[in-house]
Amino acid sequence: MRARVLIRPKAGILDPQGVAVERALPALGFAGVGNVHIGRLIELDVEDPDQLQPMCEKLLANPLVEDYEVQLLDGSA
Amino acid sequence: MHAARRVGDAELIWHAERDLGGADAIVVPGGFSYGDYLRAGAIARFSPAMESVIAFARDGGLVLGICNGFQVLCEAHLLPGALLVNANLRFTSRQVGLEVLNSGGSFTRACALDERLSIPAKHAWGRYHADPDTLAAMDRAGQIVLRYAPGENFNGSLHDIAGVCNEAGNVFGMMPHPEHAVDQLTGGSADGLKIFESMRLTVEGAVV
Numbered sequence: 001m002r003a004r005v006l007i008r009p010k011a012g013i014l015d016p017q018g019v020a021v022e023r024a025l026p027a028l029g030f031a032g033v034g035n036v037h038i039g040r041l042i043e044l045d046v047e048d049p050d051q052l053q054p055m056c057e058k059l060l061a062n063p064l065v066e067d068y069e070v071q072l073l074d075g076s077a
Numbered sequence: 078m079h080a081a082r083r084v085g086d087a088e089l090i091w092h093a094e095r096d097l098g099g100a101d102a103i104v105v106p107g108g109f110s111y112g113d114y115l116r117a118g119a120i121a122r123f124s125p126a127m128e129s130v131i132a133f134a135r136d137g138g139l140v141l142g143i144c145n146g147f148q149v150l151c152e153a154h155l156l157p158g159a160l161l162v163n164a165n166l167r168f169t170s171r172q173v174g175l176e177v178l179n180s181g182g183s184f185t186r187a188c189a190l191d192e193r194l195s196i197p198a199k200h201a202w203g204r205y206h207a208d209p210d211t212l213a214a215m216d217r218a219g220q221i222v223l224r225y226a227p228g229e230n231f232n233g234s235l236h237d238i239a240g241v242c243n244e245a246g247n248v249f250g251m252m253p254h255p256e257h258a259v260d261q262l263t264g265g266s267a268d269g270l271k272i273f274e275s276m277r278l279t280v281e282g283a284v285v
Contacts, residue, residue: 013206014233016166059123062116062152065159065206 002073003046007061008039039066043073080256083270084277092124100138101280103130107144107200107254117160117202118148127153139183139276140248144200147240147250155248156241157215158207163200164233170199172265173253174226175239179219182242183279184249187271193226194268198239198253205234205241205252212236218244223251 009015015037022036042060046052052070061068081087081104088098092110097103110121121127127149134140134155142150150156163169172195180190188194207215212235215221223240230237232252240251255269 013161014164014204016162016164016233020166059115059119062119062159064208065161 001046001049003044003049003052004071004073005042005044005052005056005060006039006069006071007042007056008037008067008069010065010067013065080259080269080273083259084273085280090126092121092126095125095129097126097129097133100133101283102139102141102276103133104256105130105140105142105146105149106256107146110145110149113145113148113202116148116152118145118150118152121145121149122152131155134243134248137245137247139279141184141272141276142248142250143254143256144198144203144252147252148202150248150250156243156250157211157220158205158241160202160252161204161206162202163204163231165231166201168199168201169231171197171231173198173231173239174229175253176224176226177222178224179222179242182219182222182246182249182275184240184242184272184275185222186278187274194223194258194271195266196253196255196258196269197265198231200232200252203232203234203252205236205238207235215241220244220246222249223253 017038018036022033025033049072056068057063078087090097130140131153148160151159175194175196177185177188177192180188220242221238222242225237225239239253242249255272258264258266258269261267
């Protein structure tokens with residue numbers, strides 16, 4: 001099964017990449033942009049989707065500083 | 078190796094090895110590991126040698142993590158918190174002033190309380206982070222061992238934290254490189270030697 005894991009910096013933790021992009025956009029004429037946060041996207045095939053959460057806890061994310069969200073993709077995705 | 082040999086015998090342990098060779102203390106050095114492709118230290122933490130280091134630390138063995146080694150010890154949950162990308166997003170290499178907040182511990186007993194050390198730091202992922210409750214508990218327990226001196230916190234670490242130990246005090250991590258400050262001529266100071274000297278005193282104290 002194809003799965004997607006979205007990993008984001010936890011709310012309240014300074015995200016300097018997000019801040020840099022947030023500052024750059026108005027300079028390019030894009031007004032009204034706020035709360036930019038940059039995370040990671042991991043897509044993978046897994047035989048046992050139940051392993052996704054322990055994978056995230058152990059390796060894919062650092063739960064101390066990151067939130068993660070697992071999405072299962074159907075075959076057509 | 079050079080720094081460790083100033084205070085005792087030292088041998089390299091390859092990451093694929095499990096045998097720590099009966100060492101009195103372990104240094105997990107800096108330098109990038111496994112490309113740090115996912116997060117700094119995240120994959121190195123599962124290397125065979127680290128499995129042995131984790132067991133060694135749980136048995137009370139002295140473990141010092143420097144820079145990437147500090148990141149590895151955090152990823153291994155031997156130390157609280159995590160190290161995030163520098164607030165300015167830049168790799169920075171500079172001499173930094175540090176203050177010793179706990180001079181009674183296994184890694185700083187050769188230092189005086191509030192002593193100021195000058196040690197080089199060189200990293201892009203050195204911004205220390207832990208949640209507020211953890212930070213408060215660490216502060217109470219004397220686990221915040223080294224702090225960047227006023228004006229020296231170039232990476233945005235919370236509470237200006239440069240080095241922390243675990244609750245038991247036998248595992249210590251710091252972002253600056255004490256092993257690169259053991260000769261006045263090349264290290265900007267010889268202050269880093271005090272960390273290794275402290276470890277030697279601790280080991281000898283434990284043996285006696």
